[in-house]
């Protein structure tokens with residue numbers, strides 16, 4: 007049984023705990039006074055709105071009685087009074103709606119900011135990728151939080167209104183007929199149990215629906231992001247199938263939801279009609295026939311029964327909404343649990359590589375595993391990269407070269423041994439695929455510290471060094487926002503990434519095939535620039551031309567084997 011099944015089966019207590027864990031920090035955090043103040047106003051308004059309903063039920067009774075007795079004066083007086091009550095109630099209703107939505111918005115803003123911070127803390131956004139139970143984090147942050155705050159307040163107001171209405175109308179009914187109150191309680195309790203029994207499948211189905219909708223949307227986003235590659239491959243057929251398949255998942259699951267909603271609706275409709283048409287009349291008719299109550303009282307009592315039943319049947323009437331809400335809480339709760347506590351992502355009891363901060367990069371007896379511990383990539387590796395001495399990592403594809411860099415950066419920790427390295431602030435990693443942000447040319451160059459104050463002439467100089475002097479003119483200057491991935495060639499992107507490196511002048515640069523798309527002349531000038539700046543580098547690469555910029559070569563030989571050779575003793579002079 008996986009984590010999701012466990013959670014869906016224990017929807018009651020655990021669900022409440024999850025709800026409270028997500029909700030509590032806002033009401034006890036830095037915005038608590040504003041939030042509580044607004045909540046108090048909201049609850050006050052809900053109270054007034056419910057009272058107005060009870061008052062109107064009395065007006066209704068008097069109106070019917072005035073009609074029955076042909077009392078014209080009483081009739082018009084009651085109408086005037088009712089209009090007065092409505093004139094006050096309407097603006098209060100609108101105000102209550104406004105306050106509720108405003109509070110939901112404040113809560114959403116607070117919660118979203120908190121989730122976003124935690125998502126980026128301790129690189130949770132990266133680690134989460136290896137946790138199969140946390141799908142589509144984007145949807146959880148963008149949509150689940152929104153519906154969590156909206157529906158929570160909605161339900162709270164509804165619950166309060168129901169309780170007040172219930173108390174008020176039970177009072178009304180009690181004065182007319184006590185059996186009516188007893189029937190109301192028994193009937194609504196049975197209805198609630200019936201609804202939960204019929205509807206409990208919906209929580210799991212709604213949980214899946216959110217996931218499938220998000221998968222479908224992600225499928226479409228993936229096509230947009232990979233449009234050029236798909237077009238080159240003429241892969242439309244495969245992509246259409248894949249997107250349709252994802253939509254089919256959405257469709258099939260929703261069909262199941264519809265089936266269960268239909269069953270539930272059959273039950274709730276019968277429940278409501280039976281109550282509307284018969285129950286109060288059956289109890290009250292004998293009292294009316296024997297002259298103990300007037301006609302107006304019957305109208306008031308049936309209305310009171312109706313309102314009371316609606317209040318008692320909150321779960322029956324709102325079950326579909328409640329089941330979606332419960333599914334949302336589960337999705338958000340699991341997500342919060344994982345990003346708040348990144349250690350959850352570490353496999354309990356399994357060994358991890360020690361990382362210590364030091365002047366130089368050194369690996370001591372490192373055995374590196376893939377994050378799921380399924381595969382050992384390198385065993386008992388020891389190598390030191392002293393300042394000023396470049397290390398070239400070579401080896402066949404898939405032997406673990408990039409993974410070793412991930413381990414040095416602290417992204418992967420599965421394994422044993424110890425990695426010493428300078429502070430991450432003194433190191434810069436250029437990944438295999440250049441990363442270009444959405445922003446201007448200046449942002450590209452200064453990333454990730456985009457608010458540094460660097461003059462255009464300095465930027466010009468750096469671009470000249472990487473042979474991109476013409477770029478500002480080509481893209482309309484340093485401040486114009488562009489989708490650089492689609493207007494720059496891969497080699498240009500790599501040179502831009504190098505410019506970033508030259509600007510930030512880290513002590514160590516880690517280059518994962520960072521010049522693979524460049525011609526030898528460009529490659530040579532970039533490495534020369536690094537040398538001139540005194541930057542120590544560790545490179546992954548396949549080209550023999552790289553050898554002369556490094557002091558030693560670490561070869562990953564496959565089957566977890568490795569070999570370190572000083573460059574001058576490197577016999578073949580040819581890389582694998």
Ligand SMILES: Nc1ncnc2c1ncn2[C@@H]1O[C@H](COP(=O)(O)OP(=O)(O)OP(=O)(O)O)[C@@H](O)[C@H]1O
Nearest residue numbers: 136376377378383402403404405406407408409410
């Ligand atoms: N997140 C992951 N979880 C499990 N295994 C992974 C993960 N990422 C990569 N691997 C596997 O780890 C092995 C080493 O991958 P790595 O990217 O380090 O290879 P590489 O030597 O850099 O290859 P190349 O030269 O093709 O870039 C590969 O077999 C790869 O499939």
